[in-house]
Amino acid sequence: DIQMTQSPSSVSASVGDRVTITCRASQGISNYLAWIQQKPGKAPKSLIYAASSLQSGVPSKFSGSGSGTDFTLTISSLQPEDFATYYCQQYNSYPLTFGGGTKVEVK
């Protein structure tokens, strides 16, 4: 199975900050990488697929990059609605696997 490792596991940030989350795959996954946002008590929401493509309706303050084993999610200017947990997920091979999550908290 491909292991997905996210860092940091949590980050404290203020409104307006730029936040970067990293995700590392245990083996190469090309660009078969997605980022998913989840707010407390809510269903997950897909943000990015193919490492850098924005899901329809997702604001451009979210961006993704990377290929192979190393990936990043950047939120350019954090807003109150962005405080949530973010997961990376690989769909290169079965079983599909998720990172452990990064909780973005209010500083």
Add this chain to the structure above:
Amino acid sequence: EVQLVESGGGLVQPGGSLRLSCAASGFTFSDHFMDWVRQAPGKGLEWVGRARDKGNSYTTEYAASVKGRFTISRDDSKNSLYLQMNSLQTEDTAVYYCARIRRGIFSFEYWGQGTLVTVSS
């Protein structure tokens, strides 16, 4: 508007069975692979399995943790996805989400609101 609505969750004893449903609307259900993903209380997301479309012979994939106990099926005439769960264990306690898979890309695209399954005596 794409809608995915799960139902069928509840309390079940260890060793018991439960069948979850996911009702889809707002899109051509038969065109999409569909997945189940679960989340144990306070934990991260765990993929459960996939149901492919008619063009892929309705084949399925499963996580090792549920293979042989869970069965995913779909009824395109009812725009519905199902998860039959047998031999339930306490570690199967989770919110279960259905998700639509993006055509040709195979990433998650849309998610339902989830249904809670509690396995406890």
